[in-house]
Amino acid sequence: MxxxxxxxxxxxxxxxxxxxxxxxxxxxxxxxxxxxxxxxxxxxxxxxxxxxxxxxxxxxxxxxxxxxxxxxxxxENKDVEFRKRWSALKSNDLPGHEALLKWCEDNSLSIQAAQVRKKIDSVKLVLLKEKYPDLWCRPCEAGGKLSCQGCEGKGVKVDPCQRCAGSGEIGCRACSRKKQGSLDCRRCGGAGVYERFDPSKGRKVKTRCSTCSGKGKIECPTCSGKQKSKCEDCKGEGGKKVSCGTCDGQRHSYCKLCEGSGVKGNPEKKALPKPGKPKGNTEEDGKSDEKPKKKPVIKKNPFG
Ligand SMILES: [Zn+2]
Ligand SMILES: [Zn+2]
Ligand SMILES: [Zn+2]
Ligand SMILES: [Zn+2]
Ligand SMILES: [Zn+2]
Structure with missing residues (x-):
């Protein structure tokens, strides 16, 4: 039963x-x-x-x-519930999306919350453009932010390796002084032939070297003939990744034309958001081309 x-x-x-x-x-x-x-x-x-x-x-x-x-x-059903709420919202419903964001946060749905946050940003942008059809800032697409030119929006820069000048490669130690990445054959000393005692003839005879097929040269085993090897200083990466000093690793700079407000003249007198890590000049607009302080120098000419 x-x-x-x-x-x-x-x-x-x-x-x-x-x-x-x-x-x-x-x-x-x-x-x-x-x-x-x-x-x-x-x-x-x-x-x-x-x-x-x-x-x-x-x-x-x-x-x-x-x-x-x-x-x-x-x-699992929280996500089903989320999708129901999400699809019930009208596209430009800012308070509705903000309420949904709070619901996501209350239910610790972080992935969904990120989705809603992104949507809120785009809704705000649409509403701003509607409010200021002629004044919204074109260069920054009303977002108030511009991709950092110092790091192309990556937030990090590569500090070039001094040893390999950022190439990640140095000349092969074993063969770079020789031509074409080859080494003299050790067996025949580079002659391509060697002498060997032939007991049947009772004298020394010249034999073609089988190690180098008579060429006298062998391909450099260290670099397989490429003449280059990985730079040990930077492990072949060309340098160290450092946080971009122009944008403080934030990937963007605030648009000067609209003071970061997205609208020309900043009519609502929005305050410029503070950068994440305060560091020196906060007026940095990211347009100045930051030059590396030191030019990378190759300490040794690998082919010298
Ligand atoms: Zn080599
Ligand atoms: Zn040989
Ligand atoms: Zn290097
Ligand atoms: Zn940057
Ligand atoms: Zn702007």
């Missing part, structure tokens, strides 16, 4: 009972009585909640009165 196994759900109305072995990420519903129910929320209305719960190999769907619920803890 299957219902007897489900006696603990008495008090709830069992709508459906069927066999299913499927596993799912469960929601935990905490009732005001202190009891918890683990299951998958199927439907939700103002008054009731339908929850599918697994008991052994059986699955039962129960209905819970919303008034009995204390709280619902995170499960």
């Amino acid at each position: 299957q219902f007897s196994r489900l006696s603990f759900v008495s008090g709830f109305f069992v709508i459906l009972l069927f066999l299913s072995g499927a596993a799912f990420a469960a929601d935990v519903i905490v009732l005001k009585s202190g009891r918890t129910i683990t299951g998958k929320i199927l439907t939700r209305s103002d008054k009731t909640l339908e929850v599918e719960m697994t008991v052994g190999k059986s699955t039962a769907t129960i209905t819970i009165q919303v008034s009995d619920i204390d709280r619902i803890e995170k499960g």
